Amino acid sequence: MPYDFFTPQPIAGARAYFLRDIMHNWSDAKCKSILQNVAAAMDKDYSTLLIDQYVLTPIGADLRAAEMDILMLLHTSGIQRTVPMWENLLSSAGLGLVKIWSSNGASESVLEVKKL
C-alpha cells in the first residue's frame, strides 16, 4: 500500500517493520522523524524493526560502503552511519539496537531494532 513515511505509520503492532536503503538518503533529523513514526506504531514486546543498510567501520571502511557514503552525501545530503551514529539516531527516536546482522564481515547489514 502507498505510504508516506513522514506521516503516522497506519499499521500498528506488526511483527516486523522493514526499511531497506531508506535511512542513508536522509539527514539525522529526517531519519528521526521516519523512525518516530515507526516507533509509535510498534508494540514494545512484539514488534521488531529491521533496517537493511550499510554500517560503516570508523576507519578502513570497505570501498563499496565508503563509495556509497560519498554518493549519498552528493545526491541526497544523506550519509552511511557507524555503530555509535546508529545508536544515537535510534535512541533519539525511542528505539534500541538489539543486534547487527552482517554477512562475511561486509558492511552491508541488517540492524535488528526494538522499541525502548
Ligand SMILES: C[S@@+](CC[C@H](N)C(=O)[O-])C[C@H]1O[C@@H](n2cnc3c(N)ncnc32)[C@H](O)[C@@H]1O
Ligand atoms: C533508495 S530507494 C530504496 C527503495 C527500496 N526500499 C529498495 O531497497 O530497493 C528509496 C525509496 O524511498 C522512497 N521514498 C522517498 N520518500 C518517501 C516517503 N516520504 N515515503 C515513502 N517512501 C518514500 C522512494 O520512492 C524510493 O523508493
